[in-house]
Amino acid sequence: MLSPQDQLTELVRSLETQQHVFTTDPLLVTEKMQAEEGKPLQKLHRRASRIDSNGNLARVLGKIDGRIKGIMVIMSIVWCVSGFLGLFTLLQSNVVNFFYVLVCLLGFHTIMLGGWLVMTLINQGRQSPSWFANFVSPSYLIRGKDDVTKAAVDLYERQLQHSGMRWYLGRFSHQLWLATLTGMMFAIIFLLIVRQYSFSWESTLLSDQALIGLTNVLGWLPSMVGFDVPDSAAIVQSRLVTEAMPLSVARQWASLLIGSLLMYGIVPRAIAWAFCALMFRRKKMRLDIKLPYYQKILNFWQRQVVDADDFKEAPAPVAPKATVRAGKKLVALLEYPSEQDNWWQVGLDAPDNDIDDIENFGIVDDRDDMDRLTTYLEQHPVQVLLGIHSQALPGRGTLRKLDRIANAAKHGLIVQLLNNESTDTDTIPTPTTNANDPKNPQAVRYQQWQTALAARKIGLIANS
Template identity: 40%
Template sequence: MLDPRRQLAELVRLLEESGHLFAADPAPITESLRHSSLGTEERLLRRAELADRDGRLADALQRNRQGVFWLWVVAATALFSAAFSATFVLMDEKGLNFFLILAGVLGTNTVMLAVWLAATVFLRVKTLLPVSSPSTWLRGRDSINQAVLRLYADEWRKPAVRWRIGAASHSLWLCTLAGMLVCILLLLTVRQYTFNWESTLLDNGALVQTVAALAKLPAALGFPVPDDAAVLQGRLNGNAAHARAWSGLLIGSILCYGILPRLAAWAACTLLLRRAAETLPLDKPYYQNIIRQWQSAITDADKGGEPAPAPLPDITADNGAAKWAVTLETEWPDKGWYKNVLGQDWLDQGCADSRDAAAALRERLAAQPVRLLIGIRAHTVPDRGILRQTAALAAAAQGGAIVQLLQQDTADKQVSDGLEALLPQWHAALNSLNLPWLDPPHAAQKQRACASQER
C-alpha cells in the first residue's frame, strides 16, 4: 500500500539487507544528507532515489506497475466483451420476459455484491493466506526481481490489501455491467422489442406491487416506467405501446441496482485504501541505524593503520558555486557516472584528455567559483602526471574539488584485477594532496560487506 517513492525506499532496504551492490554507494549519500533540512522520512526517500543512480530499481517497480495495469486492462476488456456477447444472446428474441432479462443481467452481480458486503461487515481479516502471496507463484531470476517479489509479498499480507482487492474487483464488475448496458442500449435502439412477464405463484396484485417498488428509484431519476395497467396487460403478452416504459425500467434498474451500488462500493474501497496508506516503517532496525547515523556526531574510527580519506567538504551548504564534473585522460564508458554523486546535481564538462584541454578547463575554473568532481580510473597506477593534473585542477576550483575513483562494472574480471592493491595507493596519493575522495561504488560496498562479515 505504498506510493512509488516509498516502494523504492523499501526496495532499497530489502536489497541492502541482502548485500546488493547499488549503482551509487549509499554510505556517502547517507552522510551527504546528514545536515539536510528535510524531514526524516523525506531524507530516507531521497537517499533511496540517489542510491538508484541508474534508475534500474525505479524502472523495475514501474514495469511491475505497468504490468499490473495492463493485466487489468486485458481482464476488463475481456469481461466487457463477454458481458456484451452474453447480453446479445440473451436478447436474441423479439418478445422478452422482463424478469428473466433483469435476473440474467443483475442476478450474479447482486449476489456477489451482497457476499462482499457481508464479508466486509462480519469478517475481520487481519492477513491473507500465505498461498495467496505472489511469492508463492512467481520467482525472480535476479536479486532485484526477488526483492520486488518480497516487497509485494509483504504488502500483500497487510490488512489494507482487502481494500485494494475490493477496488479491483468492483472495477471489473463495473466493466461487466457496462458491457451489458451498452449492448442493451444498442439493441433497444436498433430493434423493436416487446416485454412480458410470467408467474405461476404470484398473482397480478403482487407483481404490480413488485414492479412499483422496483420502479421507484428509476422513476426518481427520470426513466419511464410501466404503470399498473401496463403491468397487468404485460402478463403473457407483449405490447409494443408499453415497450418504451419497460425498456426504461430495465435501463434504470441496471443503473440504480447494478452500476451505482458497485460504483459506491468501489469509491468506498478507494477511500479506505487512501486512508490506510502507510508511511515508511521507521521502527525497523535498518531505518533506525540510518537515523542514528544522522543524529550522532562524526568521530574518527580506528582503521587499523589504514589511510583514511580526507573529510568531505560541506556540500549541503549552497555557496553559489557551480558544480562541474570532468574525467581525466579518456572518457568514461558510463556517461552518467557523475549523476547524484553525494546527492548533488553535477554538470558534465566532458573529458580533459590533453594538456590543452586541461589548460582550457583551468582557465574556465578561474573565471567563476566552481566545485569540481574529478573522475579518475581506479584501475590505473597513480603516476606523477595524473596526480599533477589532478592537483592543478583542484587548485583552480574555487569551490573545492572531490575525486571520484571509477571502476567499470562489467563481467570482464580483468577490469578489476589488482584493484584491491591499487585503491590503497590512490588513497595515500590523494591524501598527500589533501583531496577528498570517494571509492568506486561497488568496491566501497564490497569492502563494507567484507568488514561486516569479519566482525
C-alpha cells in the first residue's frame, strides 16, 4: 500500500486528470508553492493537502483503509476464538493422549507453514494473487457514485494488484495463524488451571525406547527456554494410563505441551510474519513522480531557478602582451606581404638609427622559406617578430608554421597583427570589438588569433 500522504497525492492526480472540481483551485496552489523550499515529494504532499482543504478526500481514503483493517481485526478475533473453542473441545477428557493432541495442534499448521515456505522459494514471480484482490476489493466495502469515491476505490484496487501485495497477503495469513495458535494457547493454560489432566501415549509399533528418544528430541528446543521435559521413568510410566497419574509427572507433560506449542507453533509463525512484514516494507509501492503529471508540476516549480539571471559568460581567451627584449631582432611576414615597408617599426617602437639591430627576413611561406628560417635561428640567438596579415587564417598549416618558428627562436617569438591598408573596411579590430558578431568577420578572425596565441603563450603586440 502507498503511505497515506502518497495515497492523497495520487488521488488528487487521478481526480485532476478527470477534470474534477476541487474546493481549492490546484493551479492557484501550484503557483503559490513555486517559491517554497522542500524536496519534490514533500512539496507534492503539501500541494495535495492544500488542494484537499476541506479534508473530504482524506476522509474517503481513511474510511476505506479503516474498513479493510477492521475486517482483518474481526477475522483475527474469529480465528482466535475458533482456536480456543477447538482445543477446548479436544481436551474434554481427563486422560489425554499427548502425541495425539500435539499432532492435532501442530500437524496441519506445520504442513501449511512448510508449504508456504516452499512456495515462497519457488514462486519468484511478482504478481499478487488475483483472488486476494477480489476478496478485499474496496468496492464491497464502500458504496458511492460520486467521483471521489470511485477514484478512491480505483486507487485501492490498483494498489492491490501491486507485486508487493504477495507479502501483504503472507503477513495477513500468518496473522490469522498466530491468532489461532494464541487462542489454543489460552485454552491450554485455562484448562490446565481449572482441571487436572493425566497424559498418556499409545503405540502398536513403537517401543518404550523409541518413545523416549522421540520425546527427548521433541523436548530439546522447549527445554532450551526453561520448559520441563518428562524423564525416561515418567515416559515409561505414562504408557496406557487410564486413571490419575502423579501430579509431578502430569506437570512435566503439560509443560512440554505448552513449550511445544510455543516453540514449534507460535515462534516459527511469528518469524514468518515478521519476514513478510519486512519484505512488504521493502517492496512497498512508491509514488512515481516520473509520471508526466508530476514532472509538469516539478518543472513549473523549477522555472524560477532556470530563468534566474545568473548566467556568467566565460571570458574570451586573450593573448599575453608581447615583451620586446633588448638585442638583435629578426622580423618576418607570415605568408602575406605588407604594403608598408617598415611595418615592424611601430611594433618595436624602433627609431631609424636602430635599424642595424633588426634583420628583415622577408616572407615565410613555403617549405624552403621555413628551412632557411629555422637554419638561421639555430645559428643566431635573436628574438623573432612575426607579422601576420589580416587576411591570414589560423588554420592547421599556418599554426604548424607558427609552432615551428616559436620552437626555433631562442629569445622568443612575438606577433604583430597587421592592418590591411588597401581598403577602409578591412581594419584589424580592437580587443573590445564583439568577436561573435557574424556581421564583422574581421572581429571573428581577430579573436581566433587571440585564442591561438593564448593557447601557445605567444605575446601579441597591441594595435596602436
